[in-house]
Amino acid sequence: MCSCGESRRGWGPYAPSPVLFLSLFVSAAPFGLLGEETRQVSLEVPGWPDHPQNLLHIRAVGPNSTLHYVWSSLGPPAVVLVATNTPHSVLSINWTRLLSPEPDGGLAVLPKDSIQFSSALVFTRLLEFDSAASGAAAEPPGKPYPPYSLAEFWWNNITDSLQPATLSATFWGHPARDPAGTFANGSLAFRVQAFDRAGRAAQPPRLLHTADTCQLELVLAGASPRGNRSLFGIEVATLGQGPGCPVIQERHSIDDEYAPAVFQLDQLLWGSPPSGFVQWRPVVFSQEQADRDSALSCQASPLHPTLAHSLPPTLAHSLPQSPVVQAFFGPQQNYCTFSLTFGASTGPGYWDQHYLSWSVLLGLGPPPVDALSPLILGIMAVALGAPGLLLLGVGVALLLHRTHPSEYRSIT
Ligand SMILES: *[C@@H]1O[C@H](CO)[C@@H](O)[C@H](O)[C@H]1NC(C)=O
Ligand SMILES: *[C@@H]1O[C@H](CO)[C@@H](O)[C@H](O)[C@H]1NC(C)=O
Numbered sequence: 001m002c003s004c005g006e007s008r009r010g011w012g013p014y015a016p017s018p019v020l021f022l023s024l025f026v027s028a029a030p031f032g033l034l035g036e037e038t039r040q041v042s043l044e045v046p047g048w049p050d051h052p053q054n055l056l057h058i059r060a061v062g063p064n065s066t067l068h069y070v071w072s073s074l075g076p077p078a079v080v081l082v083a084t085n086t087p088h089s090v091l092s093i094n095w096t097r098l099l100s101p102e103p104d105g106g107l108a109v110l111p112k113d114s115i116q117f118s119s120a121l122v123f124t125r126l127l128e129f130d131s132a133a134s135g136a137a138a139e140p141p142g143k144p145y146p147p148y149s150l151a152e153f154w155w156n157n158i159t160d161s162l163q164p165a166t167l168s169a170t171f172w173g174h175p176a177r178d179p180a181g182t183f184a185n186g187s188l189a190f191r192v193q194a195f196d197r198a199g200r201a202a203q204p205p206r207l208l209h210t211a212d213t214c215q216l217e218l219v220l221a222g223a224s225p226r227g228n229r230s231l232f233g234i235e236v237a238t239l240g241q242g243p244g245c246p247v248i249q250e251r252h253s254i255d256d257e258y259a260p261a262v263f264q265l266d267q268l269l270w271g272s273p274p275s276g277f278v279q280w281r282p283v284v285f286s287q288e289q290a291d292r293d294s295a296l297s298c299q300a301s302p303l304h305p306t307l308a309h310s311l312p313p314t315l316a317h318s319l320p321q322s323p324v325v326q327a328f329f330g331p332q333q334n335y336c337t338f339s340l341t342f343g344a345s346t347g348p349g350y351w352d353q354h355y356l357s358w359s360v361l362l363g364l365g366p367p368p369v370d371a372l373s374p375l376i377l378g379i380m381a382v383a384l385g386a387p388g389l390l391l392l393g394v395g396v397a398l399l400l401h402r403t404h405p406s407e408y409r410s411i412t
């Protein structure tokens, strides 16, 4: 486990280092590839008679490219991301095949040769740990409870939550069988939002988005924890490119007005840009009113290869299959999984309000890079300006001091 949340908690004044600023400026140089400033975004819920509506197609058209995000709660919640180099590419669904036990080929983006990049994310399991049992008995985050398989959740009709004005929709669900009643008043929600231009969310962590991205806000609310100090987490699977797994990079970030006290931006890159990426700040919020006081750390594990099918039960659990991913990519064995754990055994947590929210950005093309906010520019002007003035003052004083007073007087 990499401790993405460790370095984050420093509420004190923060002196920005010139090296950090330099690297931010350099990395902010435009890639100029694939990215479009604005796109025509449409949300569509393709349906099939007598079947729950559980497929959301986001189509984002630019002058020379189209991005497709296919979200679905058919099986575990998943998204297929496809970038094409034409404004005319379309999603084609063969429902009889998609809904069959062998969905291979049920989903395609046409024309096939316009596809520049494709990958997928599958949210496989909701994890829960007893953090009170960490330490001697178990490694942090604690003793795991049996996880909730998101493939065995009941999900809503997505049409009912569609908000065309904000380009958003929400998948929410709860376990289809819930003998212990832990989700009697609870739900797990996947709020998906697309964007037609660059901007920044109003709610912390205020991730910077572009027209090439969409944002997912994951909200666990109202579910009864199984322990007094339960930590929750989510298991995520993605497709490996080649034999290895993508890596999660940690980028330094600045503590600014947008994301107070979060010094880090984590990102998963599927390949060298421009390909696709997942980007998040290692922070979750334990209240609907997201602010510093409700901010919890978020730890990401490294990615490791995971076989999807035919694992003997004695080995690790077999990954729940997503029909949309299988329909688009065919029978894949090449999955990589990682998990995120939200919060720590001490401090505020889910137990306070029975609420957790985590935001993440998914995108195609170059990941957005935070520029300096006006506040930070002001601080920098003061931070670099004041020592500059001081240096000048000292220099002048030294000069005056070195010059012999009598000589000095004689010159005047
Ligand atoms: C889903 O909701 C929409 C809008 O409320 C409705 O028209 C449709 O029939 C619903 N579909 C199912 C399968 O319930
Ligand atoms: C789109 O492609 C055309 C022709 O290939 C090119 O002239 C134009 O500059 C491209 N537009 C953008 C925004 O990249």
Ligand SMILES: *[C@@H]1O[C@H](CO)[C@@H](O)[C@H](O)[C@H]1NC(C)=O
Binding pocket: 094, 095, 096, 097
């Ligand atoms: C859809 O898939 C079914 C089953 O594989 C196949 O029989 C049918 O021809 C396909 N439909 C189209 C339009 O390709």
Ligand SMILES: *[C@@H]1O[C@H](CO)[C@@H](O)[C@H](O)[C@H]1NC(C)=O
Binding pocket: 181, 182, 184, 185, 224
């Ligand atoms: C669910 O909410 C109802 C009404 O607010 C309450 O009576 C019940 O105890 C709650 N159940 C659980 C498991 O929290």
Ligand SMILES: *[C@@H]1O[C@H](CO)[C@@H](O)[C@H](O)[C@H]1NC(C)=O
Binding pocket: 226, 227, 228
């Ligand atoms: C939770 O706390 C209560 C009271 O502090 C205690 O009686 C109970 O055993 C604890 N439950 C667990 C699962 O630790």
